[in-house]
Amino acid sequence: MNLDIVTYAIPFLLVGAKTTLLIALFGIVLGFPFGIVVGLGRGSKNRVLRNICDSYCAIFRGTPMLVQIFIIYYGLAQVSFIRHNPVLWWLIGEGLNAAILAVVLNTGAYTAEIFRTAFLSLPKGLIEAAEACGMSPWHVFTRVKFPLALRQALPAYSSEAAIVVKESSLASTITVLEITGYAKRLMSETFAIMDIFIITAALYLAMNVVALTALKLLERRLSFVR
Amino acid sequence: MLAEFWILMVERGWALALLRGSAVTIAIGLLGMFLGFVVATPLAVLRWQKVAVVSQLVDSYSIVVRGVPGLLVIYLLFFGSVDMVKTVATAFGYQDSVDNAYPYIVGVIAIAAISCAYSIEVIRGALQAVPYGLLEAAKSLALPTGITFSRITFPLALRLALGGINNVWQMTIKDTSLISVIGLQELMRTAAIGAGITRSPFIFYCIAAALFFGMTAVSQTLFSRAERALNRGFGAR
Numbered sequence: 001m002n003l004d005i006v007t008y009a010i011p012f013l014l015v016g017a018k019t020t021l022l023i024a025l026f027g028i029v030l031g032f033p034f035g036i037v038v039g040l041g042r043g044s045k046n047r048v049l050r051n052i053c054d055s056y057c058a059i060f061r062g063t064p065m066l067v068q069i070f071i072i073y074y075g076l077a078q079v080s081f082i083r084h085n086p087v088l089w090w091l092i093g094e095g096l097n098a099a100i101l102a103v104v105l106n107t108g109a110y111t112a113e114i115f116r117t118a119f120l121s122l123p124k125g126l127i128e129a130a131e132a133c134g135m136s137p138w139h140v141f142t143r144v145k146f147p148l149a150l151r152q153a154l155p156a157y158s159s160e161a162a163i164v165v166k167e168s169s170l171a172s173t174i175t176v177l178e179i180t181g182y183a184k185r186l187m188s189e190t191f192a193i194m195d196i197f198i199i200t201a202a203l204y205l206a207m208n209v210v211a212l213t214a215l216k217l218l219e220r221r222l223s224f225v226r
Numbered sequence: 227m228l229a230e231f232w233i234l235m236v237e238r239g240w241a242l243a244l245l246r247g248s249a250v251t252i253a254i255g256l257l258g259m260f261l262g263f264v265v266a267t268p269l270a271v272l273r274w275q276k277v278a279v280v281s282q283l284v285d286s287y288s289i290v291v292r293g294v295p296g297l298l299v300i301y302l303l304f305f306g307s308v309d310m311v312k313t314v315a316t317a318f319g320y321q322d323s324v325d326n327a328y329p330y331i332v333g334v335i336a337i338a339a340i341s342c343a344y345s346i347e348v349i350r351g352a353l354q355a356v357p358y359g360l361l362e363a364a365k366s367l368a369l370p371t372g373i374t375f376s377r378i379t380f381p382l383a384l385r386l387a388l389g390g391i392n393n394v395w396q397m398t399i400k401d402t403s404l405i406s407v408i409g410l411q412e413l414m415r416t417a418a419i420g421a422g423i424t425r426s427p428f429i430f431y432c433i434a435a436a437l438f439f440g441m442t443a444v445s446q447t448l449f450s451r452a453e454r455a456l457n458r459g460f461g462a463r
Contacts, residue, residue: 062442063435064403066414071435074421075428162293169295173407184301193306197298205293 005192009199016182017203019096023168023178024207027103028161034104035111042116053112060109065167069102073174099171107164114160118152119145151222158215162208179203231429240420240430247416248437254330254412255399258337262398263391265338266345271375273346274353284346291343296401300336304408307332329410336405341398348390352383385456392449396442403438413437 041053060068072092082088091097122145130144172181183200187193235241273284291299311328356379364374406415417434421427 059435059439062439064400064414064438066403066406067417067431067435067438070414070418071428071431075431078426078428166293166295169297172297180295180297180301183298187301187305191305191309193302197302197306200298201290201294204295204298205290208293 002192002195005190005195006199009186009190009192009196012182012186013179013196013199013203016177016179017207019171019176019178020165020168020180021207023096023100023103023171023176024165024211026100027107027164027168030100031104031107031111031164032157034108036115038108038112039115039119042112043119057109057112060106061113065102065106065170066173068106069099069170069174072102072105073098095171095174095176098174099168099176102170103164103167106167107160110160110163111157114153114156115149118149118156121152122148147222151219151224154215154219154222158212158219161211161215165204165207165211234424234426234429238424240424243416243420244413244430244433244437247411247413248441250410251399251402251412251414251438252441254333254337254405254410255395255402257334258402259341259395259398261334261338262341262394263345266342266349269342270346270349270353273350288343288346291340292347296336296340296404297407299340300332300404300408303336303339304332329405329408332408333402333405333410333412337398337402340401341394344394344397345391348387348394349383351390352387353379355386356382385460388449388453388456392446392453395445395449399441399445400438 038053038056041049042057044050044053073095076082076092082092091101126144126148127140130140135143168178169180171178172184177185179200183196186196190196269284272280275281308328315325360378360382361374364378369377402412403414406412406418409415411419413434417430421430424430
């Protein structure tokens with residue numbers, strides 16, 4: 001490894017890491033509750049709502065994230081209604097905002113799938129017991145259904161969180177310079193392909209390890225058996 | 227609106243170009259998946275048998291590739307090999323043919339490298355899930371190790387692995403879209419070119435999304451059918 005190139009590359013990649021973290025953090029913080037809401041919608045008794053949520057999930061899980069990010073950034077910018085609406089234009093027009101929107105919508109669909117199965121797997125007896133105690137539907141949800149479903153869903157969600165970190169790399173295709181974007185630039189600039197790859201991979205692995213460890217700790221805290 | 231769409235797709239021939247792009251996407255996806263699976267199977271067996279050193283190497287390969295974005299793997303393979311291939315090709319006078327075929331080769335290798343890492347985990351998990359009693363029964367019948375593996379362990383593991391293979395395939399076909407960044411003319415790249423020339427990205431990317439959706443939907447039904455066929459006789463699941 002060439003030390004000059006490493007010292008030259010690391011500051012750039014750290015700047016990129018900040019953007020990656022920003023996108024991933026927004027993706028998890030916004031995508032998690034959004035996914036839960038959609039997951040609940042897929043289990044609702046209202047047929048229209050259920051169909052809307054089902055097709056949203058099918059579409060976003062069935063197409064590549066790259067297509068989604070291109071439709072949001074390049075495609076929607078063509079619609080004049082969106083161009084003339086300041087709020088929507090702020091959301092779509094800026095590369096970073098469009099990337100965050102795409103990540104949130106994408107991870108929302110996968111999170112919804114995880115939580116739908118988690119809500120389906122809840123034992124019926126517990127919910128009936130809660131209802132027999134006279135709990136309101138809201139209380140049944142916040143005190144019984146949600147805590148149990150969260151425990152069910154966490155292991156699957158932790159791999160989804162790692163996927164969010166990786167998917168944020170697609171922001172580099174719409175001019176947002178995050179880790180992968182800088183890595184590409186540095187690779188074609190310095191030709192030290194392997195060196196740059198090793199540093200970049202180490203950064204991604206570090207982020208994933210931190211995210212996975214945090215979720216594992218949460219999982220252990222929430223589990224019944226300590 | 228509809229007339230405009232007709233002119234764009236049929237008279238200017240974009241529909242054909244997009245379909246050709248889809249064919250390339252499917253070909254690259256299948257080839258990459260197949261190569262990845264063929265390489266992953268022996269690696270997974272080594273990992274399953276816990277062969278010292280090799281097992282750790284396989285593990286670290288799979289962890290690195292699964293922990294890093296696919297885009298980065300593609301950049302590594304593309305930039306990492308472009309120089310070497312150029313010098314070799316120029317030395318032998320195959321400059322032109324290599325320039326044309328190069329993105330395809332790198333594309334297939336990149337897709338194979340990514341799907342291989344995921345396949346290793348799937349196959350290893352399936353091998354571990356084969357009931358131990360069956361292997362003991364094979365041992366008590368004095369079957370040689372090779373026969374035990376090819377007649378009992380592997381077929382049973384394949385059935386258990388099908389769900390995971392389905393996931394890997396769905397991911398692989400979606401990952402092929404990433405190859406467009408190195409200039410391979412598959413579906414995504416064709417859509418991007420069409421979007422640039424006609425200045426209507428919305429239509430083109432939506433069509434690309436619809437085509438990808440069609441591919442994943444069709445393969446999903448095929449896999450569910452295969453799963454039902456393989457689970458025949460194993461009781462309702």
